Amino acid sequence: KVDVLHQLLEDVNQTSLRAVLELEQRTSSEWTRLLPLFNAGLTYVRWGHDDCPSTAALLFTGFMGGSHAGDPGNGANQLCLPFNPQYTPNVGASDKSWITGSAYKKANEENSRSAVVHDHNIPCAVCNVTLRSRVLMIPARNDCPSGWTREYYGFIMAPLNTAYKGTYSCIDREMRTLPGHDASQTGYDLYSVGAYCRFRFNCPPYKHGIPLTCAVCTK
Numbered sequence: 001k002v003d004v005l006h007q008l009l010e011d012v013n014q015t016s017l018r019a020v021l022e023l024e025q026r027t028s029s030e031w032t033r034l035l036p037l038f039n040a041g042l043t044y045v046r047w048g049h050d051d052c053p054s055t056a057a058l059l060f061t062g063f064m065g066g067s068h069a070g071d072p073g074n075g076a077n078q079l080c081l082p083f084n085p086q087y088t089p090n091v092g093a094s095d096k097s098w099i100t101g102s103a104y105k106k107a108n109e110e111n112s113r114s115a116v117v118h119d120h121n122i123p124c125a126v127c128n129v130t131l132r133s134r135v136l137m138i139p140a141r142n143d144c145p146s147g148w149t150r151e152y153y154g155f156i157m158a159p160l161n162t163a164y165k166g167t168y169s170c171i172d173r174e175m176r177t178l179p180g181h182d183a184s185q186t187g188y189d190l191y192s193v194g195a196y197c198r199f200r201f202n203c204p205p206y207k208h209g210i211p212l213t214c215a216v217c218t219k
Contacts, residue, residue: 041130044216045080046152048172052127053151055218063178064102064122066188071098072164078102078188080124100187104175105160120177122190127151132218137170140206144217153215157190168193170214 043059052058066078079099106118132149142153154173159166166188192211197203 041128042133042135042218043126043128044135044151044218046125046127046172046216047078047080047169048122048154048175049125049152050123050176052125055149055151056127056129059126059128061123061125064124064188065099066102066159066166067164068098068100068187076165077167078169080126102188102190104157104177105189105191117175117177121179122171123176123178129218134219136217136219138215138217139168139170140212140214142213142215144215148217148219151216151218153213156193156212156214158193159189160191163189166190170216 044056046052047064050061060082062080062082064078065081067076081099102122103119104117104122129149129151135151136144136148138144139156144150152170152172154171154175156168157171158168169190171190194209194211195201195203195206197206197208
């Protein structure tokens with residue numbers, strides 16, 4: 001009976017050991033699968049600023065570039081261009097597509113921040129956040145939904161309504177600047193964006209011509 005009892009205990013121990021080893025292996029495999037999710041992150045551009053908020057790490061800072069306001073071609077989107085470009089050797093110059101610098105432009109809101117920074121070039125910062133995987137720009141709001149992190153907020157800006165089309169950008173409320181260009185020059189110039197209430201717009205609560213706010217949120 002004693003021998004039988006010992007054999008039973010040994011069998012139980014062997015079975016338990018195998019179960020523990022199998023569990024450890026499955027757990028290790030699961031952690032290997034999930035680990036990239038914990039290291040997940042995203043990048044976004046903070047337009048109108050030369051640094052990132054405390055919630056993000058700065059990858060590089062630069063300046064906004066885009067298509068000239070009078071050109072129907074080139075790219076439609078703006079780019080955050082670094083201050084230290086790298087070129088491929090022995091590649092000739094192109095005169096078929098261009099990118100220009102950008103500047104804030106004031107409209108009629110003489111007391112606004114855009115009036116103060118009129119004709120100054122626009123900086124940008126490329127920011128990286130970890131443990132979040134979604135980014136959202138909300139127009140006409142300066143806050144974020146519950147459970148989301150507000151990275152920055154400011155005002156919607158875009159090229160003049162009589163210029164060739166660009167994109168609506170969320171420009172940081174501080175509207176930081178770089179050394180400006182001559183007022184007679186034109187590039188990818190941005191103006192505050194307001195609701196045009198005369199054409200099928202939800203007014204009120206929107207107000208005709210008043211600059212729209214924005215917020216960039218992550219989760």
